[in-house]
Amino acid sequence: MKILGIGVDLIENKRIKESIKNYKFRNRIYSNKELKQSSLYKNKVGYFSKRFAAKEAFAKAIGTGFRNNLNFKDIEVINDKMGKPYYVKTKKITKIIQKNFNTKKFNCFLSISDEKEYSTAFTIIQSI
Numbered sequence: 001m002k003i004l005g006i007g008v009d010l011i012e013n014k015r016i017k018e019s020i021k022n023y024k025f026r027n028r029i030y031s032n033k034e035l036k037q038s039s040l041y042k043n044k045v046g047y048f049s050k051r052f053a054a055k056e057a058f059a060k061a062i063g064t065g066f067r068n069n070l071n072f073k074d075i076e077v078i079n080d081k082m083g084k085p086y087y088v089k090t091k092k093i094t095k096i097i098q099k100n101f102n103t104k105k106f107n108c109f110l111s112i113s114d115e116k117e118y119s120t121a122f123t124i125i126q127s128i
Contacts, residue, residue, distance in 0.1 A: 004101040005125040007060030009053040013119055016049040029055070029072040033088075037078060049119035050085070050112040051077045057123040058087060058108070062100055070096060077110065085112050087123075103127045 076088040105128035
């Protein structure tokens with residue numbers, strides 16, 4: 001197993017607090033599943049801030065940022081039944097990682113956290 005990419009991001013929560021008031025912003029950045037799952041969380045700013053940071057960290061981990069047809073909505077962060085966040089391996093994301101790293105099988109690891117003023121995310125992409 002080999003680490004293919006690492007990404008980290010830190011965001012000031014007040015940026016997202018203002019942005020999520022805008023319907024167009026929410027629909028441009030977050031997937032339908034993420035928007036639906038947000039209804040389960042009382043702290044909406046923390047929920048959306050951590051996901052924004054996770055998307056930024058992922059784009060850094062693959063080494064391209066948001067270019068070459070990669071958009072925020074392509075990167076989807078969902079929580080499992082125990083609450084652990086994870087990246088959804090869509091066909092598009094799989095294709096991008098396989099092409100960028102010349103690998104067939106991979107895992108993505110995500111850790112997210114927030115405090116009152118900031119949210120952060122850390123991503124590792126590893127070949128299997």
